[in-house]
Amino acid sequence: MGGSMGVMETERELSVYESMAARFDVAARKLNLDGGIYHYLRKPNREIIVHIPVIMDNGKLEVFDGFRVQHSIARGPCKGGVRYGPNVSLDEIRGLAAEMTWKCAVVNIPFGGAKGGIICDPEKLSVQELERITRRYTAEILDYIGPERDVPAPDMNTNEQTMAWIMDTYSMHVRHTVTASVTGKPIDLGGSRGRREATGRGCMIVTDQALKRFGRDRASTRVIVQGFGNVGSQAARLMHEAGYKIIGVTDIHGGLINTNGLDIPKLLEHVRSGGVVPDFSGGEKIDNVEILEQDCEVLLPAATESQITSRNAARIKARILTEGANSPTTAPADDILFDRGVFVIPDILSNAGGVTVSYFEWVQDRQGYFWPEGMVNERLKHIMVQSFNDVVAYGEKHNVNNRIAAYMLAIDRVCLTLKMRGIYA
Numbered sequence: 001m002g003g004s005m006g007v008m009e010t011e012r013e014l015s016v017y018e019s020m021a022a023r024f025d026v027a028a029r030k031l032n033l034d035g036g037i038y039h040y041l042r043k044p045n046r047e048i049i050v051h052i053p054v055i056m057d058n059g060k061l062e063v064f065d066g067f068r069v070q071h072s073i074a075r076g077p078c079k080g081g082v083r084y085g086p087n088v089s090l091d092e093i094r095g096l097a098a099e100m101t102w103k104c105a106v107v108n109i110p111f112g113g114a115k116g117g118i119i120c121d122p123e124k125l126s127v128q129e130l131e132r133i134t135r136r137y138t139a140e141i142l143d144y145i146g147p148e149r150d151v152p153a154p155d156m157n158t159n160e161q162t163m164a165w166i167m168d169t170y171s172m173h174v175r176h177t178v179t180a181s182v183t184g185k186p187i188d189l190g191g192s193r194g195r196r197e198a199t200g201r202g203c204m205i206v207t208d209q210a211l212k213r214f215g216r217d218r219a220s221t222r223v224i225v226q227g228f229g230n231v232g233s234q235a236a237r238l239m240h241e242a243g244y245k246i247i248g249v250t251d252i253h254g255g256l257i258n259t260n261g262l263d264i265p266k267l268l269e270h271v272r273s274g275g276v277v278p279d280f281s282g283g284e285k286i287d288n289v290e291i292l293e294q295d296c297e298v299l300l301p302a303a304t305e306s307q308i309t310s311r312n313a314a315r316i317k318a319r320i321l322t323e324g325a326n327s328p329t330t331a332p333a334d335d336i337l338f339d340r341g342v343f344v345i346p347d348i349l350s351n352a353g354g355v356t357v358s359y360f361e362w363v364q365d366r367q368g369y370f371w372p373e374g375m376v377n378e379r380l381k382h383i384m385v386q387s388f389n390d391v392v393a394y395g396e397k398h399n400v401n402n403r404i405a406a407y408m409l410a411i412d413r414v415c416l417t418l419k420m421r422g423i424y425a
């Protein structure tokens with residue numbers, strides 16, 4: 001990577017959990033959090049590690065490591081995604097589980113936080129192998145999940161099909177169909193209309209609010225999206241339809257840029273038919289690290305964690321950073337962005353559209369009564385706008401940046417429930 005070596009660049013970058021903890025510490029200090037509560041909330045309630053035996057297609061037995069970390073049930077059942085990937089680690093899942101607690105509190109929905117993951121390489125696994133891994137993982141954590149306990153959802157490399165397998169495995173064990181045991185299911189299995197687009201839609205709603213603050217319009221706003229999966233592709237599609245100019249998109253294979261705006265519907269078609277982003281003919285190829293540093297008004301990282309670090313934060317040119325991914329920015333990068341006046345819409349606010357519609361899905365499943373898509377989108381917008389305003393107002397009141405404001409608001413809300421419930425010690 002180019003650029004000069006500064007003091008910060010020689011520092012070790014923080015891991016996902018360390019970044020979460022560093023932000024938690026700042027917020028806790030500002031809130032004057034009680035010492036005991038501080039220690040209680042800094043660590044998860046429960047960490048489950050499972051070793052999953054799976055018969056592979058070649059008849060051989062392999063063992064995969066999986067995790068489910070439950071950070072807090074103070075405000076309701078745990079909620080959080082399950083991700084698959086070769087680099088999944090307990091540290092990462094631990095950090096993301098805590099972030100789920102804060103995220104659910106920021107949007108004020110009645111859930112605590114959890115996260116799960118399996119160390120595996122989905123690109124090298126057949127559909128049958130993925131199904132067997134998913135089912136055995138579900139069976140191993142079965143006693144700890146369920147609509148009242150902990151409700152999984154899709155995340156990186158998992159999707160509606162994965163959720164259908166988890167729901168079916170759970171239901172087979174408890175001997176009746178429990179649709180509310182997961183969210184992000186196919187609509188025909190009790191999924192919610194609007195869930196597929198919800199995270200991307202939420203990103204657009206908060207970006208709209210930021211534009212309002214700066215008196216900008218969508219048509220003159222250039223956007224670069226990193227990641228073209230569940231979140232990135234839907235955010236790009238919806239923002240393109242709404243009039244934003246999407247000038248750059250990237251996936252794990254590389255990036256693509258066109259300063260006149262990319263044809264997003266055609267790019268989506270290209271990817272749906274098996275193509276990768278950089279091979280699309282409508283723009284110029286660009287390295288997927290360099291693309292983050294290109295001229296634009298909005299940068300929307302929607303791929304993976306630790307993409308904006310102390311090494312590249314000073315070269316980010318966007319004025320608004322809408323964090324579609326979880327933890328795309330490390331804690332040391334926060335300060336650099338803040339000093340440079342970048343308006344950061346932190347992940348626990350900007351990508352909370354997914355968990356918000358997951359909450360709607362859980363409510364609909366438990367009622368057995370399903371809402372029209374317009375109602376889902378309307379209620380999502382209401383919550384996202386309200387939460388954006390809450391976070392920005394909290395930041396202004398306490399003179400802190402949006403990230404710390406979101407953490408403070410969330411910790412405050414969790415502490416309120418703890419205070420009312422009391423600690424069963």
Ligand code: NAD
Pocket residue numbers: 154155156157158199226227228229230231232250251252253288302303304305324325326327351352354355
């Ligand atoms: P996904 O697996 O559907 O998509 C990930 C995309 O990122 C793919 O296009 C992949 O090629 C790309 N990618 C991966 N590494 C990359 C890299 N280094 N550079 C450029 N592109 C890269 O995953 P997703 O569900 O869209 O999740 C993306 C992020 O959003 C994750 O951080 C996830 O935790 C977060 N998130 C997802 C949801 C949801 O509803 N799915 C909700 C909230 C947050």
